[in-house]
Amino acid sequence: MNEAQAQLAPVLDAGGPQLARLLRSTEARLTEVAAGHGTLLAAHAGGTLSAGGKRLRPMLVFLCADGEAGELVPAGVAVELLHMATLVHDDVLDRAELRRGRPTVFARGGRAAATATGDLLFSRAFAELASTGSAEAVRALSAASSALARGELMQRADAWSAEVSPERYLERCRLKTASLFEASCRLGALSGGKPELADALGRFGERVGLAFQMLDDVLDVSGPAERTGKPRGADLLDGTVTLPLILARALDPELGELDLRSVVSGPAQAAAVCDRIALTGALGEARRQALTHVAEAKAVLGAMELPEPRRGALDLVADSVVERYA
């Protein structure tokens, strides 16, 4: 278990030795991919790959499957590579120097190397999945990767906009986050001998992903920075309009009239706007809305024919999304 996975300890416990084996194989394969495509990828992406995220998306793949079919590890590796590709590109666009406490590919290699490294991770995601020979799996991954890019486009187009509705915000969360959670669950079902459950498990993943993103956006406003690893109001600083801000603007007309692009000129101003958002009660409302998606995810799970310990472990995944913010 790496540090980031500590919050998922109950899931790992419930998943037992089978989940642990699949995750170990995933780590081994990610290391191979980083080492096997030229010294430049190894130099640039080796750090990113081994920096170790939660591996939440591969976990979803494995928990939505039945057993340890040979195609599961490629599917888990593919969703993690796609996730990493988007992180590497995001870091270029945000000019981010650090991720998970380590220098980003952008910081080490510059924007050209980081753009190409993201493209390469992207390509390897599809190559891994193609090795399993399932066109339906490739379709699920390409649908998710298109959605991620569309979500990114939407986020940049809506930057600083005072016109973003809650519905549009939700659609962006679905595109930029929930789509890959959904695809992970689908891939688990498709590659792991449960194709008849792909739609239902996909819905479960989508709801969990929505809640994950919505709570992440709450945390960006509420902090504390020690828990998130970044200063409060990072979204405000790059103009990303999230639900707490949308709700707060409606509740506090003066806040609604502020031109945030000129007001939020640095971390101190961002923190002050975060305080003001919190005062409106918008954080509680945003959190409540996120929890309805967790409840829906759990209802989908409850209505499915899933054996233990899978059902219990997936239920704990849904809980972990909430726990992170408790």
Added chain:
Amino acid sequence: MNEAQAQLAPVLDAGGPQLARLLRSTEARLTEVAAGHGTLLAAHAGGTLSAGGKRLRPMLVFLCADGEAGELVPAGVAVELLHMATLVHDDVLDRAELRRGRPTVFARGGRAAATATGDLLFSRAFAELASTGSAEAVRALSAASSALARGELMQRADAWSAEVSPERYLERCRLKTASLFEASCRLGALSGGKPELADALGRFGERVGLAFQMLDDVLDVSGPAERTGKPRGADLLDGTVTLPLILARALDPELGELDLRSVVSGPAQAAAVCDRIALTGALGEARRQALTHVAEAKAVLGAMELPEPRRGALDLVADSVVERYA
């Protein structure tokens, strides 16, 4: 026939109505893809898609196939989308304002929108191909897309370097250009009922792609600008070390000792260095080396069992690469 395709007129003639039908279907599908994935993609990529390149890579797909199998158009669309994705990302990295006489996605939408647009085109390439249900085809495309990214990484890593050997230059050409030519031919064979010819046709495509890139690099030095649509020495200006420069440095020791990064401070200095490269005779030698790859491509073609008019049309593709520079 669009303007860019004029140089391929003999190929289009030889390909006859079947090739023309397949290319028309490709254009129609590219337009659908641009329109069908959100208004932002349409706004950003619509122009790029319809700006109309030569569609050389789809042509290779179609000419390497037998007949008009239903999977051919998705394969042709996929290779063109992948090519476009790399152009969109290249334009971000080069901060290019114009391509084919039109504003680039970068110029219209900025680097964030252009990075995401490239990612989306990339995703749609795999989605198109996955629709055909052939995992082997997806493998061929992902191998090419990995190679393109590795070539880009190598080019940026080698920028301004005086240590690039002819062999390393050739490897970069293989990665960044020839790999997609090779994949296009392979995909044609795989999707078009000629899987037994995939390896040989892939070799043909690779050789044509190598010559294409090498002659492109000669043209960057020789000009004239009216033919290339960009000032002479564009490669010098962004530090890309190509074969003419490598050869000229060996022939002209004073040139070899120049620190190009400080010497080439603008278009006038770049043009002066181009003149100096030309004086060494390096352009003729680089051209000669490129032509050996054309000859190899033709030899591969000659040794294959291919019906007319396919063989003749592919032979004309190889000629067209040379003609462009005659």
